[in-house]
Amino acid sequence: MGVFYETIPETLIDWIRAQNVFWVATAPLSGSGHVNVSPKGGKYFGVLDERTFWYLDLSGSGNETISHLIEPGNGRITIQMNEFKRAAPKIVRLWGHGLVLPRESKDFNHFVESQDLHDMLRELPGHRSVIIVDIHQVGSSCGFSVPYMDHAGFRTTLNDVYAKKDKKFREGNKDESMERYWSYKNSWSIDKLPGLPNVVAYGKRNKIEPITKMVGPRAPQTHPYTKLDSNIMIFMMIVWSFLAGVLITLHFETLLGLITDFVPPAMIDLLTQAIPQTKA
Incomplete structure (x- = not known):
């Protein structure tokens, strides 16, 4: 037992x-x-x-x-x-x-x-x-x-x-x-x-090529941290940042109203000073 x-x-x-x-x-x-x-x-x-x-x-x-x-x-x-x-x-x-x-x-x-x-x-x-x-x-x-x-x-x-x-x-x-x-x-x-x-x-x-450890169709084909993967991740970050900027620009007043109760007034003032430049 x-x-x-x-x-x-x-x-x-x-x-x-x-x-x-x-x-x-x-x-x-x-x-x-x-x-x-x-x-x-x-x-x-x-x-x-x-x-x-x-x-x-x-x-x-x-x-x-x-x-x-x-x-x-x-x-x-x-x-x-x-x-x-x-x-x-x-x-x-x-x-x-x-x-x-x-x-x-x-x-x-x-x-x-x-x-x-x-x-x-x-x-x-x-x-x-x-x-x-x-x-x-x-x-x-x-x-x-x-x-x-x-x-x-x-x-x-x-x-x-x-x-x-x-x-x-x-x-x-x-x-x-x-x-x-x-x-x-x-x-x-x-x-x-x-x-x-x-x-x-x-x-x-030292340019040492690592040993291949798995074979066959189910073997992983690439390292998870290759240059290609890094480029894709950077591209996705740029795209998401752009979309976030567009969202904030189009719906700034609505978003500001939603966070007013949770964000200190000083931070709200900073946002209203910075965002309108983009909003315009």
Whole structure:
């Protein structure tokens, strides 16, 4: 039977910290966008308090989570964990809003210092950001259908790949920089939402063409913030401004009567001094 809480119960905090894998779910605001679910393995996460969960975001070919979290008006995120041992079955979900702390940013460095993560980061040269989850709801449900599974160990492949990449970069191969990798792989989500601003800017500055992430007729054809789209938006603003000016000119007295009760007299005087010039 499901139980809900406004914060993480003290009885669940140690259980959460003991997990070896969890899932992160996010989605764009658009109804035509794609929901993303990412598995996270390794002891690169923690619980700061009853309302705050965090994890170290490692580099990869995708950046859906980051794009969704930084999308204006979005930030929604769900963390899910499961009990796989032969203990009481359990599924725990943490609902909240996520904050992205980009690598080497002031907030990132402050967090690393406060949590003493320096040794961890030295072992993980491919780290990309820290994700902070501000939790507003916690759910615990039965998990009766979740299978038993034993933990055989953590894969080291991803960390090994970035360790080799970091070594080549330090030896002088600038093409192996993480910035170049991020610009190629992480500039856009599969729905063409932008990645971190510094990543997009680096790619543009160095003329790095981002990887194509979706194929077929349903794949987005253009970035949402292309020059063409900007020109269209500017044109629409000009048209609307012109129409608003015409409306005010033709119906000034009527509009003035409607707002007299809500606008201070000084403002009314300013309007009557400015608008008649156009009205005439």
